[in-house]
Amino acid sequence: MSTTELRPAAEPRRSRHGWLKEHxxxxxxxxxxxxxxxxxxxxxxxxxDFTQRGPVGPKTVPYLVGGLLLLVSVLLARDVLRGGRGKAESGEDVDLxxxxxxxxxxxxxxxxxxxxxxxxxxxxxxxGMILFWGCAYALGSRDTVRDPLVAAVLSVLTYVVFNHLLGVPLPGGPLMGVL
Incomplete structure (x- = not known):
């Protein structure tokens, strides 16, 4: 028996790129x-510098969200470094x-x-009409009558809801006096 037969096979060295790909x-x-x-x-x-109306001020929610984002990033990093892997979603019908x-x-x-x-x-x-119609076109809809009409209705409806019902001012442009 030779000495080469007794030695265990050396593990292949993983490159830095391989480690990053695995993680x-x-x-x-x-x-x-x-x-x-x-x-x-x-x-x-x-x-x-404004009057606060209750125990929760304007900084509370952003502090909470920022802190939770940091916590989730640390917990996810710990899980990944311990060998956790994300699983492919079985319900997707996407050809990878x-x-x-x-x-x-x-x-x-x-x-x-x-x-x-x-x-x-x-x-x-x-x-907004250009945005809605452009997205519909990009995603495959080619109806030249329906798509612009739906885009116009969605855009005007969104403008009215935000501008008049929610009090969030959006630029009206030339239609400012009409709507």
């Missing part, structure tokens, strides 16, 4: 922690081997960007 959930932990810090820093800058649909992503991004650029120029009802 990819740590990326979510970093995002949650960063979001928690951002919320806490933003909550710290909230002005408290299919390539990404970048056309849809770009069309959705364009609809959101158009809304952001146009909202103060033409007002929410019109920019």
């Amino acid at each position: 990819s959930e740590l990326g979510i932990c970093v995002v949650l922690a960063a979001l928690g810090v951002l919320v806490l820093v933003d909550a710290f800058t909230i002005a408290t 081997s299919a390539p990404s649909d970048w056309r849809t992503v770009l069309l959705l991004s364009a609809a959101f960007l158009a809304n952001a650029v146009l909202i103060n120029v033409i007002g929410f009802p019109l920019s």
Whole structure:
């Protein structure tokens, strides 16, 4: 018997890239922690120079949310480092081997960007209509009569609910006097 037969087989060395791939959930932990810090820093800058009407002030909920985001990120990181793995959702009917649909992503991004650029120029009802119609088009709807009508109704309804019922002012644009 030779000496090479008695030695146990050496384990293959894992590269840093391999370790990170096996622990990819740590990326979510970093995002949650960063979001928690951002919320806490933003909550710290909230002005408290107004009259408080009860025991809960304007900083309470942001502090709670920021703290919970940090707690969840730490608990998730601990679980991942102990070997926990996220399981694929069995109810999804997504083919993970299919390539990404970048056309849809770009069309959705364009609809959101158009809304952001146009909202103060033409007002929410019109920019919202472009947003709703653009998203419907990007997601595959091609009805040239129904889609713009549904987009217009959704946009105007959203404007009326926010502007008049909830008291959240949205830019009205040229339709300001009509609605």
